[in-house]
Amino acid sequence: MAGAREAVVVSQSTHVLPLEFNRRYPVLVRGEGVWVEDASGKRYLDAMSGGSMAATLGHGRKDIIAAAHAQAEKLAYVHNERLTNPAQEELAHELAEVAPDGFTRVRFVTGGAEANEMAIQIARRYHVDRGEPKRWQVISPAQAYHGPTMATLALTGRPGLKRPFEQYMPEHLHIPPSTWRFDPSGEQALQALDRALDAAPGAVSAYFCEPVSAAALPAYSPPKRFWEGLAERRARHGFLICFDEIVTGVGRTGHWFAAESLPIVPDIIATAKGLGAGYAAIGAVLCRQHVYDAVANGSRKFTLGHTWDGAPLSCGVGLKVIDVLKKEGLVERVRERGPRLREQLAESLKGVSIVHEVRGRGFLLGVEYVDPRDGKSFLPPELRTAGTVDDVAFENGLITYSTMPTRDGFAGDQTLFAPPFTSTDAELAEMVERFSASVRNVASQLETRLEPRPVR
Numbered sequence: 001m002a003g004a005r006e007a008v009v010v011s012q013s014t015h016v017l018p019l020e021f022n023r024r025y026p027v028l029v030r031g032e033g034v035w036v037e038d039a040s041g042k043r044y045l046d047a048m049s050g051g052s053m054a055a056t057l058g059h060g061r062k063d064i065i066a067a068a069h070a071q072a073e074k075l076a077y078v079h080n081e082r083l084t085n086p087a088q089e090e091l092a093h094e095l096a097e098v099a100p101d102g103f104t105r106v107r108f109v110t111g112g113a114e115a116n117e118m119a120i121q122i123a124r125r126y127h128v129d130r131g132e133p134k135r136w137q138v139i140s141p142a143q144a145y146h147g148p149t150m151a152t153l154a155l156t157g158r159p160g161l162k163r164p165f166e167q168y169m170p171e172h173l174h175i176p177p178s179t180w181r182f183d184p185s186g187e188q189a190l191q192a193l194d195r196a197l198d199a200a201p202g203a204v205s206a207y208f209c210e211p212v213s214a215a216a217l218p219a220y221s222p223p224k225r226f227w228e229g230l231a232e233r234r235a236r237h238g239f240l241i242c243f244d245e246i247v248t249g250v251g252r253t254g255h256w257f258a259a260e261s262l263p264i265v266p267d268i269i270a271t272a273k274g275l276g277a278g279y280a281a282i283g284a285v286l287c288r289q290h291v292y293d294a295v296a297n298g299s300r301k302f303t304l305g306h307t308w309d310g311a312p313l314s315c316g317v318g319l320k321v322i323d324v325l326k327k328e329g330l331v332e333r334v335r336e337r338g339p340r341l342r343e344q345l346a347e348s349l350k351g352v353s354i355v356h357e358v359r360g361r362g363f364l365l366g367v368e369y370v371d372p373r374d375g376k377s378f379l380p381p382e383l384r385t386a387g388t389v390d391d392v393a394f395e396n397g398l399i400t401y402s403t404m405p406t407r408d409g410f411a412g413d414q415t416l417f418a419p420p421f422t423s424t425d426a427e428l429a430e431m432v433e434r435f436s437a438s439v440r441n442v443a444s445q446l447e448t449r450l451e452p453r454p455v456r
């Protein structure tokens, strides 16, 4: 076990300020394809694309590394406030080409939260430049995650995440998700949206949401009726619709952008993770021509930005990522292979008492757990069911990412399953097998721990 000890860092023993102080951090030292290796030499299948769904093309790709190297040699960095560079110009062009129709303008940032914040700023700029300065407030689903900065944290309705930073955040408005448990038709969410619009007459700038949710509600997307109702209300009330496609953008759901697969066209899209595929820190905000026109015909200024926005090195990586996705037909592969992956996952979990649902689009899948005593309630949070699934899976050489109840009331234990697009059929089958063995193990441990419910 000496090796295993080496592979794990007890956070207090390092100079890194950890995210979770009680967690023991495994040290990963190399990666190749869909495999990563820890310091003891143990290998893990990466069913989470680097843990955060960013490494969509797997690890150690020599072609992307070579593109980064070539770009760094030519020109690694210039700032884009007063200068531009071919990599930024070409990447904006490439993104506009693969984006849904009408998305003609692109602005680069360095990550997901920055992209979302930039989207909020662009929406605000749009209204101010059109002579509606009262519009600032955002309506968004409560069960969501848009980033850890103050402006993006304010977009979620999850008090557990926001505490103790509420003082730094503006008051936005939230609506509940339309899940099977609360509102399968989407009507209640629409009513909540109406109430929010009434509560802030003439002050709503944007409706902000993940078109298909990531960690907050894995692979959930509202029903068609909700999207149709949202589009009607946009036409009536004049707010913009912003999609957080930080995870779903650049192929994850089997479309270049998830927006293409929904019965609604947003006005602004923010994207990040898959654009750099884990090889560069890059994000982007795309907007439709009418949003651009409002600023072009108004203040004609948008000078707020970050040092690394549109830098040649990260844009050079983005260009190669798009090239690989196109040449290897990976977006199409995810679209075609995704439904079978979901079936394989559902099949392998059949009959497991805690599994209620396997959802998914493309290579963004989610497994939702429930209390086996009634097949629908959330599991008691103190059991840490989903967290235990991750621990057992890790022992079994598989990287997964689960979320646990935040006591916000809208979601319970659940696991994300989001492998790299380059995973072979055999690798996907192995991931599914290791995952189902882990979930079955946790379910049987749990069944012995759960007290029978009293008969009423």
Ligand SMILES: Cc1ncc(COP(=O)(O)O)c(C=O)c1O
Pocket (backbone or CB within 6 Å): 052, 111, 112, 113, 114, 116, 145, 146, 147, 148, 210, 214, 215, 244, 246, 247, 272
């Ligand atoms: C849906 C979604 N939006 C935004 C973010 C924030 O992105 P970043 O961590 O790059 O700031 C994340 C990160 O996980 C995310 O999943």
